[in-house]
Amino acid sequence: MAAPATRHPCLWHGAPVLLLLLPALSAALSCANLRTRQSTFNWDSLQLLHAMAPSLPQPCDHDAPFPFPKTLLAIQAPRQATNAILRILRHLFATLSNENTPAHWDSQAHQQLLNQLHSQIQHLQRCLPGTGTDSKSQGPRNPWLSIITYFRRIQDFLRTHNHSPCAWENVCLEVQTCFQHIDKLTQRMESQSAPSLQTHPRPKTVPSESQKPPSHRRHLQQGLGFISTTQPSSRRGPMPPGKQA
Numbered sequence: 001m002a003a004p005a006t007r008h009p010c011l012w013h014g015a016p017v018l019l020l021l022l023p024a025l026s027a028a029l030s031c032a033n034l035r036t037r038q039s040t041f042n043w044d045s046l047q048l049l050h051a052m053a054p055s056l057p058q059p060c061d062h063d064a065p066f067p068f069p070k071t072l073l074a075i076q077a078p079r080q081a082t083n084a085i086l087r088i089l090r091h092l093f094a095t096l097s098n099e100n101t102p103a104h105w106d107s108q109a110h111q112q113l114l115n116q117l118h119s120q121i122q123h124l125q126r127c128l129p130g131t132g133t134d135s136k137s138q139g140p141r142n143p144w145l146s147i148i149t150y151f152r153r154i155q156d157f158l159r160t161h162n163h164s165p166c167a168w169e170n171v172c173l174e175v176q177t178c179f180q181h182i183d184k185l186t187q188r189m190e191s192q193s194a195p196s197l198q199t200h201p202r203p204k205t206v207p208s209e210s211q212k213p214p215s216h217r218r219h220l221q222q223g224l225g226f227i228s229t230t231q232p233s234s235r236r237g238p239m240p241p242g243k244q245a
Contacts, residue, residue, distance in 0.1 A: 031126070031127035034082075034123075034124075034127050034189060034190075035186060035187075035189040035190070037120075037123070038085065038120070038124075038182075038186045038189060039183070039186050041116065041120045042179055042182055042183045042186060044116065045113060045116060045117070045179060046176065046179050048109050048112055048113040048116065049113060049172065049175060049176060049179070051106055051109035052105055052106050052109035052110045052113055052172075053102070053105050053106075053168065053169070053172045054104065054106070055169070056104075056165055056166065056169055060166035060167075060169045060170060061166075065153060065157065066150055066153040066154050066157065066174060068150065068177060068178070068181055069143065069146035069147060069149075069150050071142075071143040071146045072084050072088075072143050072146065072147070072181065072185070073181065073184070075143065075185065075188065076188060077188075078188055078189050078190030079128070079190065080143075081185040081186075081188040081189050082124065082128055082185075082189050082190070083128075083144075084143060084147070084185055085124065085182055085185050085186065085189075086121065086124045086125070086128075087144060087147050088147060088178060088181075088182060089117055089120060089121050089124070089182075090121060091147060091148075091150075091151040092117060092175060092178060093114065093117040093118060093121065094151075095151060095154060095155065095171070095175075096110070096113065096114060096117070096175070097114060098158070098163070100158075100163035101163075101168065102165040102168050104165065105168075154171055154174065157170070157171070158171060
């Protein structure tokens with residue numbers, strides 16, 4: 001006579017525990033690659049920025065009085081670098097969510113960039129609870145206050161020039177500079193080693209290669225570490241057709 005099958009009640013009791021641990025394990029694995037993910041995000045966002053806002057036919061003469069805060073460039077601590085990135089991304093999202101954007105912007109690329117910003121902000125907040133809320137240092141050298149002041153100047157600039165296409169042209173060039181500095185802060189994040197965007201090629205899906213002249217392709221291949229010294233209108237190549245007015 002065959003022996004009765006042995007029961008393993010402990011396995012049934014352990015299954016719910018495993019199901020509860022799976023989301024935490026998945027989140028931990030995702031956060032382990034935080035620095036690599038941020039590096040990819042920086043590159044993809046730069047491409048979307050170029051696709052979203054094609055250059056105007058004529059150069060703009062507006063002076064953009066908002067230099068990037070030097071206090072942020074001095075950050076070395078990994079958690080503080082991540083904190084700075086998160087705060088900058090929040091302000092970039094708020095700025096680019098403005099309803100008074102130019103009619104010639106590509107609406108699809110604009111929405112993709114906003115979605116990507118929102119997703120990365122949520123990811124940083126999940127991986128580092130409490131990041132972006134603490135503000136212990138006081139005074140004019142507080143890096144978090146300098147971020148607020150920096151983006152307030154950008155908003156004032158847009159209002160002063162009635163959110164004109166030329167004003168947005170200058171702001172988009174400044175957003176490009178922001179991503180350059182975010183890339184530097186990314187290299188100071190605490191995670192797996194990720195190469196700089198200056199040497200880390202990414203698939204160029206937006207815009208396509210056929211839509212960009214050779215000079216613009218060289219610009220993107222140099223990554224976020226490049227700032228052109230030519231007129232603003234020549235710093236971004238032709239882009240896909242913009243949204244309808």
